[in-house]
Amino acid sequence: TSHDGKLYICGNGDMKQITRENVPYSLCEAKCPICYYGTEADCEVRATDLTVTETGQKFVYHGRQTGEVELSVMGGHNVNNALVAMALGEQFGVPFDDAVQALKEYRPFSMRGERKDAHGYHVIDDTYNASPDSINSNIDALFDYAKTGQKIVVLGDxxxxxxxxxxxxxxxxxxxxxxxxKGKTLDLVITVGEGASFIAKQVEETSNIAVKICKDNEEAAAFVKKCAKEGDWILVKGSRGMHMDEVVQKVVM
Structure with missing residues (x-):
């Protein structure tokens, strides 16, 4: 890290504390300024007035400049991604309006939050890869998309x-x-794989949410097609090695 560099850190929730505990923080502070970004009031770069739209979401960006930013992707994690992208653009002299337009035109890559509509229901294909945190973020984002219909998740290991x-x-x-x-209740949790089965078991043991443990992707896809109705929203996600995109392909065909 050089003296003329800058360190960008997400300042939401307990991220500041986690960073201080796990990063040689005093070394970072000594060598370069730190910029916190997020939705917390004390963030140097932050988002306010978050609103869900028919095509995604929008928020007001506060950095060196202030303005409205529109995104075609859902979820708080994507707001954070957009915030740091805007901040870096400002750091490197990208015109503000150009950065706003680029984010408005952004579309997710294949298997990375890609929406696919078929048979009257909506599938969110985020099957490229997964971590526990990214699964939680995508489940949270599902409630931004899904204002009507059942909310179904298909999760692999x-x-x-x-x-x-x-x-x-x-x-x-x-x-x-x-x-x-908190009022964000899934209608059905479907899992594939030994590890993911513990998701279903935990849900079944501690709630009334319906669960289904499947032996493979084919069984999971068949169960989705049996249960899904017009207007439903279905999130499919898992590690790349689980090939959860097979579920998506079978569900939308």
């Missing part, structure tokens, strides 16, 4: 978690139940 696999998969289940207690 998060691979390479080692001895922490059961604990971390159950953590996803706990998140689903905690969100339900």
């Amino acid at each position: 998060v691979l390479e978690l080692g001895e922490q696999s059961e604990k971390l998969h159950r953590g996803i289940g706990k998140f689903i139940v905690e969100e339900a207690q």
Whole structure:
């Protein structure tokens, strides 16, 4: 890190504390200024007035300049991504209006939050890869998309978690139940794989949310097609090695 550099850190929730505990923070502070971005009031770069639109979401950006930013993708994680992109644009002299227009025109890559409509229902294909945090973020974002119809998630294993696999998969289940207690209740949780089965088990043991543990992607896709109705929203996600895109292909065909 050079003296004329800048360190951008997400300032939401407990991220500041986590960063201080896990990054050689004093070294960073000594070598370059730090910019916090997020939705918290004390962030140097922040988003306010978040609104869901028919095609995505929008917010008011506050940095060196202030203005409205429109996105075609949902979820708070994408607001954070847009914030730091705008901040970097300002840092490197990108005209503000050009940066706003670029974000407005952005469309997700294949299997990265891609929306596919078929048979009257809507599938969110985020099957490129997964971590526990990204699954939780996508479940949260599903409620931004889905104002009507059932909310269904099809989740495959998060691979390479080692001895922490059961604990971390159950953590996803706990998140689903905690969100339900806040009024964000999924209608059906479908899982594929040994690790993901602990998500379903955790949900089943601690809530009334319907679950289905499937042995493979073919069974999961067939169950979705059996249960899904017009107007429903279906999130499909899992590690790349689980090939959850097979579920998407079978559901939309």
